[in-house]
Amino acid sequence: MTSRLRLGVNIDHVATIRNARGGAHPDPMRAAEIAAAAGADGITIHLREDRRHIRDGDLDAIRAATHLPINLEMAATDEMTEIAVRFRPHAACIVPERREERTTEGGLNVAGLHNQIAPIVSRLNQAGARVSLFIEPDPVQIAVAEVLGAPVVELHTGRYAELWIEGGAEAAAPELERLKLAAADARRRGIEPHAGHGLTFENVGPVAAIPEVAELNIGHFLIGEAIFIGLDAAIREMRRLMDEARR
């Protein structure tokens, strides 16, 4: 299965820089426009409970700025569910959140939180959002995602990225194997696997080469790289590397 791999660009950290001074620049809406022009297949935004970056007013503004489908990342809370049901994004990805975390630290424990997550998945499905669960590449989590009726899982690549920093491809190889097995397991269960967190120019290739994976969501690295080469160039290079990995 080597269909075209989609790239979702997460623009959270444009808002991080904007919020650093409390003003309106840089504007996440402009980032969404540039991402669309650079060939992104979607925009991912994470409306955190603490609103540290993306804020409520950004949702409609980003929708107005681009024709691209929006993937709204959200915690498994009543507040976020109501916001998502009103906003009706193309996709809603339920992610774990701890207020004191610097960034997402792992996958959502859908196995342990089944009863809390099931009604949220149902409400989001009813609102027409394609529901995704951000989980570890773990067979138990994938089995429960199937029970929950989620059409998509996004496999957390954070551990893979950390291992790559520590020791390159060799050190990350065991986690890459977990990702490969998880992607194949998801497909066998009729679930579309995505992947994301911590992906960079250097480490994206082996994950992009996993044939069952349909979409990568990449943000922090792209926004950081944009400081040096521009957002358009950063996205185009990531797109090139993803396509190269799929050849």
Ligand SMILES: CC(=O)[C@@H](O)[C@H](O)COP(=O)(O)O
């Ligand atoms: C779930 C995930 O890995 C990211 O999409 C998430 O947005 C990370 O949180 P921050 O963007 O706040 O770093």
Ligand SMILES: NCC(=O)COP(=O)(O)O
């Ligand atoms: N779900 C992953 C995502 O949207 C972006 O994660 P990162 O590239 O900012 O680590």
